[in-house]
Amino acid sequence: DKLKSGLEKTRKGLTENIDRLVGGYAKIDEELLDDLEAILLAADIGVKTTAKLIADIKEGIKTKAITTPQEMRPFLSGRITEMLCAGSVEAPVRSPGMPYVIMVVGVNGVGKTTTIGKLGSFFAQHGQKVLFAAADTFRAAAIDQLEIWGKRSGLEVIKQAENSDPAAVAFDACQAAKARHADFLIIDTAGRLHTKSNLMEELKKVERVVAREIPSAPQEILLVLDATTGQNAINQAKLFSQVVRVSGVVLTKLDGTAKGGVVIAIKHELGLPVRWIGVGEGIDDLRPFDPVDFANALFG
Numbered sequence: 001d002k003l004k005s006g007l008e009k010t011r012k013g014l015t016e017n018i019d020r021l022v023g024g025y026a027k028i029d030e031e032l033l034d035d036l037e038a039i040l041l042a043a044d045i046g047v048k049t050t051a052k053l054i055a056d057i058k059e060g061i062k063t064k065a066i067t068t069p070q071e072m073r074p075f076l077s078g079r080i081t082e083m084l085c086a087g088s089v090e091a092p093v094r095s096p097g098m099p100y101v102i103m104v105v106g107v108n109g110v111g112k113t114t115t116i117g118k119l120g121s122f123f124a125q126h127g128q129k130v131l132f133a134a135a136d137t138f139r140a141a142a143i144d145q146l147e148i149w150g151k152r153s154g155l156e157v158i159k160q161a162e163n164s165d166p167a168a169v170a171f172d173a174c175q176a177a178k179a180r181h182a183d184f185l186i187i188d189t190a191g192r193l194h195t196k197s198n199l200m201e202e203l204k205k206v207e208r209v210v211a212r213e214i215p216s217a218p219q220e221i222l223l224v225l226d227a228t229t230g231q232n233a234i235n236q237a238k239l240f241s242q243v244v245r246v247s248g249v250v251l252t253k254l255d256g257t258a259k260g261g262v263v264i265a266i267k268h269e270l271g272l273p274v275r276w277i278g279v280g281e282g283i284d285d286l287r288p289f290d291p292v293d294f295a296n297a298l299f300g
């Protein structure tokens with residue numbers, strides 16, 4: 001299926017290398033564990049999370065949960081599934097008769113606009129009324145791009161002229177979403193990192209305006225990260241989390257990268273749940289993230 005084929009490169013890097021490694025050893029020793037560590041790091045699982053997994057394997061050996069090298073792969077698959085499922089995610093509050101607001105943040109180029117287009121299409125396909133807000137007013141191209149996605153799915157885009165105040169666009173969009181009884185309002189935001197402080201103030205202001213206009217909103221602030229950037233994605237997650245209340249991550253471009261292990265690092269190191277994954281450029285290539293399916297696609 002699409003998930004498995006999208007994750008093919010990461011899967012190859014992990015499973016094929018682990019199998020090859022395990023095949024070369026009759027018993028588990030330090031050298032084998034060192035080689036395994038290198039394989040996990042190469043999949044961008046990250047230093048901290050890899051150290052934890054290796055420690056878990058050592059513990060597994062001690063408790064005889066693992067007795068042969070061959071048993072390491074299913075053990076890892078199980079541990080990674082547990083890591084991805086850890087911590088209860090509170091169901092977001094939705095006020096009756098009010099739109100559910102998703103604010104989407106992230107650095108330019110990560111696939112933010114594409115993700116919004118796909119998300120809108122996903123909800124619309126599920127019978128929901130969706131409105132887009134073009135609050136990345138810094139790039140005219142971003143507004144145009146959002147309109148193209150809107151047209152594709154027959155969704156309205158609330159916008160103003162280029163360089164207008166993003167918070168004003170967000171305010172307009174909240175009014176429109178309430179007036180039109182939209183189920184979802186999805187807000188695009190700017191991602192120009194070179195003028196970092198302004199951007200961060202701008203994002204905070206958008207969040208504040210939305211919170212004032214719609215009770216409990218924004219119910220979600222999704223941070224879009226590009227999987228191909230590996231550990232850079234982790235740094236972006238730290239940065240944005242300091243500014244706005246990031247509730248979850250969309251990991252794009254998982255197709256065509258061997259760095260898919262970053263999903264595990266994001267959850268384990270930052271405690272941020274991955275909510276959606278992008279496995280291609282098409283309108284249907286955004287999937288709700290399922291930890292069990294993901295672990296199976298990687299290790300199964």
Ligand code: GDP
Nearest residue numbers: 108109110111112113114252253278279280281
């Ligand atoms: P933005 O600057 O963050 O709004 O980025 P865009 O939405 O314009 O996307 C940048 C590029 O990434 C575009 O060429 C998209 O088609 C591409 N892209 C976005 N998501 C995915 C994905 O999941 N897989 C692949 N292969 N490409 C993607």
